Amino acid sequence: MHLGRPKNSVGAPHTSVADEALQHAVRYGKDEKGFENVLLTFQSKLCGADDYTFLLREFGNRGEHWKVVRCFEFAVRRERRKNEQGKLASSAISVLGRLGKVDLARSVFDTALREGYGNTVYAYSALISAYGRSANSREAIKAFETMKNSGLKPNLVTFNAVIDACGKGGVELDKVLRIFDEMLKNGVQPDRITYNSLLAVCSRGGYWEAAKNWFYEMVDKGIDQDIVTYNTFLDALCKGGQLDSAIEIMSQMPAKNILPNVVTYSTMVDGYAKAGRSDEALSIFNNMRFLGIELDRVSYNTLLTIYSKLGDFQEVVDICKEMDDCRVVKDVVTYNALLGGYGKQGKYDDMTRVYKEMKAAQVCPNLLTYSTLIDMYSKAGLYREAMDAFKGLKQEGLQPDVVLYSALIDALCKNGLVESAVSLLHEMTREGISPNVVTYNSIIDAFGRYMSAEADFGGNRSSCPMLIEDLAENKTADAEGDSRIMKYFGQLASERGGPLKKDSRGRQEILCILGVFKKMHELEIKPNVVTFSAILNACSRCNSFEDASMLLEELRMFDNQLYGVAHGLLMGRRETVWVQAQSLFDEVRQMDPATASAFYNALTDMLWHFGQRRGAQLVVLEGKRRQVWDNVWSDSCLDLHLMSSGAARAMVHAWLLNIRSIVYEGHELPKLLSILTGWGKHSKVVGDGALRRAIEGLLTGMGAPFRLAKCNIGRFISTGSVVAAWLRESGTLKVLVLQDDRNHPASGGIHKISELQTLPL
Known part of the structure; x- marks a missing residue:
């Protein structure tokens, strides 16, 4: 989840010569010799570390890491002052870390340390930040400890960097709390970046209560909150299942002059979608569109995931077309969402087609891609x-x-x-x-x-x-x-x-x-x-x-x-x-x-297998009351296809007892009664599954007047009048009421509901 962290574009002052040198360097593209000539041409005109730091940052903004390294090596050789060399090293480490080139950043740091200008708070802080950006919290913490052992005192930037690294690396909350406590003991006061990083730790770890405490601690201390604060806090609430609280916090944002952005809405939609509340997720999306907020790739990916899970593949096709029309490039997350959605719906040809499309688009599959394919x-x-x-x-x-x-x-x-x-x-x-x-x-x-x-x-x-x-x-x-x-x-x-x-x-x-x-x-x-x-x-x-x-x-x-x-x-x-x-x-x-x-089925099967059939029946009725099985029961139909053998047989007894109560109350039964056992997907003959055979044996054993439907051998049918007549027979109640083989009665408890046969369920 992206959290909308703004990029810091403010740099140290530089001369116009640095701008001119940059323009010439950019023209040479990947020409290493031409790039070296530009540096040689401008070396006498560039004004020390500030100009070179500007160049390092701009090369980083263009993603040209090799120019960052060459420029640093060129500049540091011509600079004699250790403190200025240290500035160059810190800048190079920071830029390379931002580019994800943590090995190169480490190499620059080691060189600086070896040559006597790298043992500074700024160089260590930049290295810790570089590790953090690569989610390598272990090395970030190691660098933090090495820094302290070297006699250096961490400052606000250092603590912010290591806490941020902990958040990105999934470090446990208690370890982060120890670092935060150390920060306070050292007299370093946290700022907004500190709290935003702490919230990110909570977001990734699902610690929504701690996130709530820190969010309101910022308010109490008068620390300004920004869009990153809110987006990160909302993400923590959503991941903690606190969706109602998240909606309330989001509604408060405009009053604080912080307007929800695409990240805010995507966070909320993702939270509702993962909680299985797809209708509410889509409602938030519709509101987002109504407000004219332009969707980004993360938003589209979330939409694709929702509609794929719902099996609404026409919407999936429409969203993919909209992405193409809006020139939103599909990434590996997009394709993984499509693969998972098609796979879960059994659309394996479409899944294969999407994978081929992914390869043709030169989007590199990742481990999740292959795990999804292999699993499906x-x-x-x-x-x-x-x-x-x-x-x-x-x-x-x-x-x-x-x-x-x-x-x-x-x-x-x-x-x-x-x-x-x-x-x-x-x-x-x-x-x-x-x-x-x-x-x-x-x-x-x-x-x-x-x-x-x-x-x-x-x-x-x-x-x-x-x-x-x-x-x-x-x-x-x-x-x-x-x-x-x-x-x-x-x-x-x-x-x-x-x-x-x-x-x-x-x-x-x-x-x-x-x-x-x-x-x-x-x-x-x-x-x-x-x-x-x-x-x-x-x-x-x-x-x-x-x-x-x-x-x-x-x-x-x-x-x-x-x-x-x-x-x-x-x-x-x-x-x-x-x-x-x-x-x-x-x-x-x-x-x-x-x-x-699955849990209800397993528990009921065990009880039924060992003769605790009354207990099994009470368990399935609790499952029915809690709607574990959708639409399992009506006056005319009992749908058992999602139930196990023991659960289904216990439910048949309960259903027939309920119908008996309807008959004895003087009401007519529906003209046709049905018991569905499903198609027997694991059997060689359609409808001839183990569940059907178990129910057939049960009905036959109790003398119930049901027969297999001609057009569907997974369905037992009978007329209401015939079943009503059977239920009025003197011996029927005895075969319907279930008993336990082992019973240790106690006073009170559920003994009062033993008259199950007389209660409409």
Whole structure:
């Protein structure tokens, strides 16, 4: 996100001769000999360091870093005064840092230090700033400490430079606070630039509360705030999810004679878009257009991201055309947004077309480009295309990152190639890339899903624990990493997992999951709700109650609340843990729909699998009440296609009980009742998925008068009158009301709602 920091165009005074020398130097372009002749011609006329500093700055403004270096070397050889040489060095370091040539800046600094004119506060401050501009906070802080050890006392410029470097480099807030405290102890008073840099630290780290404190501290101290202050503060609020506060702050800007600019609006739009509030994001954009604020590339990129996620590709096409008409050049961010949008909508031909267009426009793909391509192609089973993208990544000289490795590991896991996935995990750690929670989630989920399957272990019962042991020891393999990855892509392209054969290796996979959890704990990788859902899914596939309890115990060290709820419901202590469960469900509600529904599905499957079916039903009803599944339930239709087997079966019982209450209240049912199970996207026959078979077995078992629709075998139908007659039969209520196998009743609690069969839901 750009924050609209104004460039400082004010320089030291210079003579008209310097202007004339600049005009001559520019004419020679890249002619090094001609450039040297210009410097020689004007050397007797140029007035010391001020004129040369002007030239250094102007060459920097033109992006001609080689002229900066040559001009500095020429000037410093002709200057005998150490303090003037120090000015030249500081200026050259600053200009080269602004151009992103931090290695050249360091070289100038080292030369100045070696020759006795670089040990100054100004030279160190310029070097720290150069590192900061390149987001190299580690080297910036190192230079800061070296400066103090050299006996130099940091000034306001120095502290501002190091705090700015911390912000750009993503340094933790507590470390920045220590530097800020040191600044105050040294009697250096912060200014607007200091506070703007502190706000930037908060913006990048999501510390919106600290940002708020500093913003109002500026007001209390009478420090003027500018557009950068507001834009940075708004960015911190948006990234912290405080959108209402951000809108309020933005509305106050005109009263302070600070008008919102394109950066302000882009920041707000980006905040609303990332929060999933696309309608409000687009409303802000429309207001921006109404006010006549011209969009920049960042604004267009944000718009493209929004419409791509919404699947509105006509708008995407129109925006791209508008960018061309306005001569806004597409950059790598633009193309990455298009690639991600098309990929998530399954438009793989368009994704390939955009990538080719990107190459034709000579926009260099970055690591995110290739990670997106590989991830999207892999999820679609287009492994040869993913392999080509990986080749492109290597040709660009890029190295795979954690996102790319995680995408490939996930693809291997989902195709049953679990051993290959774990081997790739070894490769990843050997390359110095730390797995994250997403990586481990794929492995845990794979072991859970294939708990009763042979996968690609070949029936070797000892291989699974050995793999985890290898993971812990990080053993070295013989094969080269890149060729190994290519082999896995080839394996996916040719095998794609193949049919899974069942055997009795469940306990081995449990040991694997425990090993992965142990490794996560050692690496201090905190599991998230996806991890917990994977664990619950694994529990639902355990052959024994003891095995499931052993897996649940692993949750205790990471999330005692989740453990308490899951274990309590499993043990039949529903009344004891239900208040805690409600709190947990409220937290899950704040997550994205896919993550929330996956958690409810996993928890319900586990409860259903171990006979806690009344508890499973109450859980899915809580999910329905919190709208985890959209439009799942009406009087005439029950849509189960986003639900798992256990959740769907529990929901069928609840829905039929609700319909029964309607019948007993004397109301007529709709003429046609439907239960939808989806198209069975993973089955060979359309509509013949595992969920359909589970629901068919359930309906048949309870004697419910539903039949498969002729035109859609993923849909069960019946007439309202027939279902009403069945619901009035004396034995129907008994098959509809679910019970728990284990029950430890307590006084009070939710026991009062046991009359579920009489309540309209």
